[in-house]
Structure formats: structure tokens, C-alpha cells
Amino acid sequence: MLDDPGYLDHFRGRVLQDALTEATAAYWWRRGDVFDAARPRAGDFPGGATEADLDAARRRCGAVALACRQRAAVYGLDDDVSYEVEAALGEAA
Numbered sequence: 001m002l003d004d005p006g007y008l009d010h011f012r013g014r015v016l017q018d019a020l021t022e023a024t025a026a027y028w029w030r031r032g033d034v035f036d037a038a039r040p041r042a043g044d045f046p047g048g049a050t051e052a053d054l055d056a057a058r059r060r061c062g063a064v065a066l067a068c069r070q071r072a073a074v075y076g077l078d079d080d081v082s083y084e085v086e087a088a089l090g091e092a093a
Contacts (some may be wrong), residue, residue: 032072035062
């Protein structure tokens with residue numbers, strides 16, 4: 001499999017695609033939304049979790065959501081592709 005040039009080309013393309021996706025502010029805003037939605041809420045079925053467990057999960061999800069949004073802020077609102085990325089895309093094509 002690893003000696004198949006088609007497989008390696010596909011793999012390289014997927015790695016580049018993932019890198020480009022994760023290098024946008026929009027991606028990190030969406031990730032923050034996902035972690036906000038994952039927070040335990042009143043009325044949710046807690047299973048075997050105690051209130052302390054639920055509070056800890058709320059804090060963890062909130063902290064990760066904040067970290068995602070802070071990363072999005074670093075990228076800013078401009079999701080344009082840099083010259084270096086355009087060059088790499090040209091080479092991959």
C-alpha cells in the first residue's frame with residue numbers, strides 16, 4: 001500500500017486539506033461551538049455522573065471552547081490563503 005504512488009498522492013492531499021482547514025478562524029469558531037454544545041445542561045440525563053462530575057465537565061468544555069475561540073482570534077477574520085499555502089497547493093496539483 002505504501003509503495004502505491006496513487007495512495008501516497010491521496011494521503012498527501014488529505015494531509016494538506018486538513019492543514020488548510022485547521023488554519024482558518026471559521027474552523028476554530030465551529031470547534032468552540034461544538035464544545036459549548038457538549039456542556040452538560042440542566043435536564044440532561046446524567047447517567048452515573050455526580051453533580052461534581054457534571055460541574056467538572058462543564059468547566060472542561062468551557063475551557064476548551066474558550067481556547068478554540070482564542071485560537072480563532074489569532075487567525076482573525078481573514079481566511080485568505082497565504083502565498084506559501086498557494087505555492088504548496090500548486091505543487092500538490
